[in-house]
Amino acid sequence: MRIATWNVNSIRARLERVLAFLERSSTDVLAIQETKCKAEQFPAEAFAEAGYKACASGLNQWNGVAIVSRVGLEKPAESFPNCPTFKDQLEPRALFATCNGIRVGSLYVPHGRALDDPHYTYKLAWLRALKEYASTLTAAGEQVALMGDWNVAPRDSDVWDMAVFENSTHVSAPEREAFAAFEGEAHLVEVSRERVEGYTYWDYRRLRFPKNEGMRIDWMFATPALDKTVSHVEIDRDERKGKGASDHVPLIVDFDL
Protein backbone atom coordinates (compact mmCIF):
# COMPACT_ATOMS: atom_id res chain seq x y z
CA MET A 1 0.00 0.00 0.00
CA ARG A 2 1.29 3.43 -0.96
CA ILE A 3 0.60 6.38 1.34
CA ALA A 4 1.69 9.92 0.52
CA THR A 5 1.45 13.34 2.14
CA TRP A 6 1.50 16.67 0.32
CA ASN A 7 0.97 20.30 1.25
CA VAL A 8 -0.69 21.39 -2.01
CA ASN A 9 -1.11 25.14 -1.23
CA SER A 10 -4.74 25.32 -2.45
CA ILE A 11 -6.55 22.22 -3.69
CA ARG A 12 -8.63 24.29 -6.11
CA ALA A 13 -5.55 25.81 -7.75
CA ARG A 14 -3.76 22.43 -7.73
CA LEU A 15 -6.55 19.94 -8.54
CA GLU A 16 -5.26 18.83 -11.96
CA ARG A 17 -1.73 18.39 -10.60
CA VAL A 18 -3.00 16.36 -7.63
CA LEU A 19 -5.13 14.08 -9.83
CA ALA A 20 -2.19 13.61 -12.21
CA PHE A 21 0.06 12.80 -9.25
CA LEU A 22 -2.34 10.15 -7.94
CA GLU A 23 -2.49 8.46 -11.32
CA ARG A 24 1.23 8.73 -12.06
CA SER A 25 2.35 7.54 -8.63
CA SER A 26 -0.43 5.00 -8.07
CA THR A 27 -0.92 6.35 -4.56
CA ASP A 28 -3.63 4.65 -2.47
CA VAL A 29 -3.97 7.19 0.33
CA LEU A 30 -3.03 10.88 0.11
CA ALA A 31 -3.01 13.20 3.12
CA ILE A 32 -3.44 16.76 1.87
CA GLN A 33 -2.58 19.99 3.69
CA GLU A 34 -3.33 23.66 2.98
CA THR A 35 -6.46 22.96 0.97
CA LYS A 36 -7.31 26.66 1.52
CA CYS A 37 -11.04 26.11 1.21
CA LYS A 38 -14.16 25.33 3.18
CA ALA A 39 -15.02 21.65 3.53
CA GLU A 40 -17.97 22.04 1.15
CA GLN A 41 -15.68 23.62 -1.47
CA PHE A 42 -13.35 20.60 -1.49
CA PRO A 43 -13.62 18.96 -4.94
CA ALA A 44 -14.72 15.55 -3.62
CA GLU A 45 -16.55 14.69 -6.88
CA ALA A 46 -13.34 14.93 -8.91
CA PHE A 47 -11.66 12.48 -6.54
CA ALA A 48 -14.70 10.20 -6.58
CA GLU A 49 -14.46 10.04 -10.38
CA ALA A 50 -10.85 8.95 -9.95
CA GLY A 51 -11.94 6.24 -7.50
CA TYR A 52 -11.05 7.96 -4.22
CA LYS A 53 -13.21 8.59 -1.21
CA ALA A 54 -12.50 11.93 0.43
CA CYS A 55 -12.94 13.75 3.70
CA ALA A 56 -12.03 17.38 4.29
CA SER A 57 -11.80 19.90 7.12
CA GLY A 58 -11.82 23.61 6.32
CA LEU A 59 -13.33 26.86 7.57
CA ASN A 60 -12.12 29.62 5.23
CA GLN A 61 -9.19 30.48 2.95
CA TRP A 62 -6.58 29.53 5.54
CA ASN A 63 -5.19 26.13 6.50
CA GLY A 64 -7.49 23.19 5.69
CA VAL A 65 -6.64 19.46 5.56
CA ALA A 66 -8.05 16.45 3.73
CA ILE A 67 -7.57 12.74 3.17
CA VAL A 68 -8.37 10.87 -0.04
CA SER A 69 -8.24 7.08 -0.25
CA ARG A 70 -9.03 4.29 -2.69
CA VAL A 71 -8.58 1.58 -0.02
CA GLY A 72 -11.44 2.66 2.25
CA LEU A 73 -11.99 5.72 4.41
CA GLU A 74 -13.82 5.26 7.71
CA LYS A 75 -14.50 7.19 10.91
CA PRO A 76 -13.35 10.62 9.74
CA ALA A 77 -12.64 12.92 12.70
CA GLU A 78 -11.60 16.56 12.77
CA SER A 79 -9.07 17.94 15.24
CA PHE A 80 -8.14 16.12 18.49
CA PRO A 81 -8.82 16.43 22.24
CA ASN A 82 -7.45 19.59 23.90
CA CYS A 83 -6.32 21.07 20.59
CA PRO A 84 -5.28 24.68 21.28
CA THR A 85 -7.07 27.55 19.55
CA PHE A 86 -5.55 30.68 18.01
CA LYS A 87 -7.43 33.95 18.56
CA ASP A 88 -10.27 31.81 19.97
CA GLN A 89 -10.59 29.83 16.74
CA LEU A 90 -10.12 26.09 16.40
CA GLU A 91 -8.24 25.99 13.12
CA PRO A 92 -8.67 23.15 10.58
CA ARG A 93 -5.19 21.65 10.90
CA ALA A 94 -5.83 17.99 11.78
CA LEU A 95 -8.00 15.32 10.22
CA PHE A 96 -8.03 11.59 10.90
CA ALA A 97 -9.54 8.64 9.05
CA THR A 98 -9.06 4.88 9.02
CA CYS A 99 -7.82 3.59 5.67
CA ASN A 100 -7.20 -0.14 5.23
CA GLY A 101 -6.93 -0.58 9.00
CA ILE A 102 -4.49 2.30 9.54
CA ARG A 103 -5.48 5.40 11.48
CA VAL A 104 -4.17 8.09 9.14
CA GLY A 105 -3.66 11.66 10.33
CA SER A 106 -3.29 14.61 7.94
CA LEU A 107 -1.59 17.42 9.86
CA TYR A 108 -0.76 21.03 9.17
CA VAL A 109 1.30 22.16 12.15
CA PRO A 110 1.18 25.92 12.86
CA HIS A 111 4.05 27.83 11.23
CA GLY A 112 5.10 29.81 14.29
CA ARG A 113 6.00 32.97 12.35
CA ALA A 114 8.76 34.19 14.74
CA LEU A 115 10.27 33.12 18.05
CA ASP A 116 8.69 36.08 19.87
CA ASP A 117 5.28 35.75 18.16
CA PRO A 118 2.18 34.37 19.93
CA HIS A 119 1.90 31.98 16.98
CA TYR A 120 5.14 30.30 18.12
CA THR A 121 3.72 29.61 21.59
CA TYR A 122 0.61 28.28 19.87
CA LYS A 123 2.74 26.01 17.68
CA LEU A 124 4.49 24.44 20.67
CA ALA A 125 1.22 23.97 22.57
CA TRP A 126 -0.39 22.47 19.47
CA LEU A 127 2.45 19.97 19.06
CA ARG A 128 2.28 19.03 22.76
CA ALA A 129 -1.47 18.39 22.60
CA LEU A 130 -1.11 16.37 19.39
CA LYS A 131 1.65 14.30 21.00
CA GLU A 132 -0.66 13.54 23.94
CA TYR A 133 -3.37 12.42 21.53
CA ALA A 134 -0.87 10.32 19.54
CA SER A 135 0.14 8.63 22.79
CA THR A 136 -3.46 7.60 23.48
CA LEU A 137 -3.77 6.18 19.94
CA THR A 138 -0.59 4.11 20.19
CA ALA A 139 -1.46 2.99 23.74
CA ALA A 140 -4.77 1.68 22.37
CA GLY A 141 -2.80 -0.61 20.06
CA GLU A 142 -3.98 1.02 16.84
CA GLN A 143 -1.84 1.10 13.71
CA VAL A 144 -1.19 4.81 13.29
CA ALA A 145 0.42 6.95 10.58
CA LEU A 146 0.63 10.70 11.26
CA MET A 147 1.83 12.78 8.34
CA GLY A 148 1.93 16.25 6.94
CA ASP A 149 3.64 19.60 7.07
CA TRP A 150 5.23 19.69 10.52
CA ASN A 151 6.94 23.04 9.98
CA VAL A 152 9.93 21.67 11.89
CA ALA A 153 13.41 20.93 10.54
CA PRO A 154 14.71 18.45 13.13
CA ARG A 155 18.31 18.27 11.87
CA ASP A 156 20.68 21.00 10.74
CA SER A 157 20.87 19.21 7.37
CA ASP A 158 17.11 19.78 6.91
CA VAL A 159 17.77 23.42 5.94
CA TRP A 160 20.20 24.66 3.29
CA ASP A 161 22.09 27.02 5.57
CA MET A 162 21.75 27.06 9.35
CA ALA A 163 23.27 30.56 9.45
CA VAL A 164 20.15 31.88 7.71
CA PHE A 165 17.97 30.36 10.43
CA GLU A 166 19.68 31.87 13.43
CA ASN A 167 16.86 33.08 15.72
CA SER A 168 14.22 31.66 13.35
CA THR A 169 11.40 29.20 13.79
CA HIS A 170 11.53 25.60 12.45
CA VAL A 171 15.01 24.88 13.88
CA SER A 172 14.73 26.08 17.51
CA ALA A 173 15.46 23.67 20.34
CA PRO A 174 11.88 23.69 21.72
CA GLU A 175 10.45 22.85 18.29
CA ARG A 176 12.97 20.05 17.80
CA GLU A 177 12.20 18.69 21.27
CA ALA A 178 8.47 18.78 20.52
CA PHE A 179 9.14 16.89 17.29
CA ALA A 180 11.35 14.30 19.02
CA ALA A 181 8.64 13.63 21.63
CA PHE A 182 6.58 11.86 18.97
CA GLU A 183 9.32 9.24 18.84
CA GLY A 184 10.15 9.35 22.54
CA GLU A 185 6.92 9.70 24.48
CA ALA A 186 4.39 8.74 21.80
CA HIS A 187 6.42 5.67 20.67
CA LEU A 188 6.17 6.43 16.97
CA VAL A 189 8.91 6.23 14.33
CA GLU A 190 9.57 8.82 11.63
CA VAL A 191 9.72 6.54 8.60
CA SER A 192 11.39 8.69 5.91
CA ARG A 193 14.46 10.24 7.53
CA GLU A 194 16.75 7.20 7.39
CA ARG A 195 15.54 6.04 3.98
CA VAL A 196 15.75 9.03 1.65
CA GLU A 197 17.53 12.37 1.41
CA GLY A 198 16.40 15.75 0.11
CA TYR A 199 14.21 18.71 0.82
CA THR A 200 10.41 18.76 0.62
CA TYR A 201 9.82 22.53 0.46
CA TRP A 202 11.29 25.50 -1.39
CA ASP A 203 9.94 29.01 -0.85
CA TYR A 204 8.43 30.63 -3.94
CA ARG A 205 10.45 33.74 -3.22
CA ARG A 206 14.09 34.49 -4.00
CA LEU A 207 14.66 31.67 -6.50
CA ARG A 208 14.86 29.13 -3.69
CA PHE A 209 14.10 26.14 -5.92
CA PRO A 210 16.57 26.85 -8.75
CA LYS A 211 19.23 27.44 -6.11
CA ASN A 212 18.08 24.33 -4.17
CA GLU A 213 17.72 26.41 -1.03
CA GLY A 214 15.06 24.19 0.49
CA MET A 215 13.85 22.78 3.76
CA ARG A 216 12.74 19.36 4.88
CA ILE A 217 9.65 19.90 6.99
CA ASP A 218 7.20 17.25 5.71
CA TRP A 219 7.33 14.01 7.67
CA MET A 220 5.50 10.77 8.37
CA PHE A 221 5.40 9.08 11.76
CA ALA A 222 4.14 5.51 12.15
CA THR A 223 3.82 2.86 14.81
CA PRO A 224 6.95 0.63 14.99
CA ALA A 225 5.20 -2.41 13.52
CA LEU A 226 4.14 -0.33 10.50
CA ASP A 227 7.62 1.15 10.16
CA LYS A 228 9.04 -2.37 9.85
CA THR A 229 6.90 -2.94 6.75
CA VAL A 230 8.20 0.12 4.87
CA SER A 231 9.68 -1.07 1.57
CA HIS A 232 10.30 2.23 -0.24
CA VAL A 233 10.34 5.97 0.43
CA GLU A 234 10.68 8.79 -2.04
CA ILE A 235 10.38 12.56 -2.29
CA ASP A 236 8.79 13.59 -5.59
CA ARG A 237 11.14 16.50 -6.23
CA ASP A 238 10.06 16.81 -9.86
CA GLU A 239 6.62 17.93 -8.65
CA ARG A 240 8.19 21.29 -7.70
CA LYS A 241 9.10 21.95 -11.35
CA GLY A 242 7.19 23.92 -13.96
CA LYS A 243 4.35 26.40 -13.85
CA GLY A 244 1.66 25.87 -11.23
CA ALA A 245 3.71 23.87 -8.71
CA SER A 246 3.02 23.89 -4.99
CA ASP A 247 5.90 25.09 -2.83
CA HIS A 248 5.93 21.60 -1.21
CA VAL A 249 6.37 18.21 -2.92
CA PRO A 250 4.84 14.83 -2.01
CA LEU A 251 6.50 12.45 0.43
CA ILE A 252 5.68 8.91 -0.70
CA VAL A 253 5.93 5.78 1.49
CA ASP A 254 5.27 2.16 0.48
CA PHE A 255 4.12 -0.28 3.15
CA ASP A 256 4.46 -4.00 2.46
CA LEU A 257 1.16 -5.09 4.01
Added chain:
DNA sequence: ATGTCGCTCAAAGAGCGA
Protein backbone atom coordinates in the same frame (compact mmCIF):
# COMPACT_ATOMS: atom_id res chain seq x y z
C1' DA B 1 14.64 43.61 -5.02
C1' DT B 2 10.95 39.85 0.27
C1' DG B 3 13.45 37.84 -7.91
C1' DT B 4 6.22 34.51 -5.26
C1' DC B 5 1.85 32.64 -4.92
C1' DG B 6 -3.16 32.12 -3.58
C1' DC B 7 -6.89 33.89 -1.24
C1' DT B 8 -10.60 37.57 0.00
C1' DC B 9 -13.23 41.72 -0.22
C1' DA B 10 -16.18 43.80 -3.21
C1' DA B 11 -15.16 44.43 -7.86
C1' DA B 12 -8.86 46.89 -8.67
C1' DG B 13 -5.55 46.16 -6.13
C1' DA B 14 -4.35 46.18 -1.21
C1' DG B 15 -3.82 43.06 2.70
C1' DC B 16 -2.80 38.70 4.65
C1' DG B 17 -0.27 34.44 5.36
C1' DA B 18 3.42 31.47 4.17
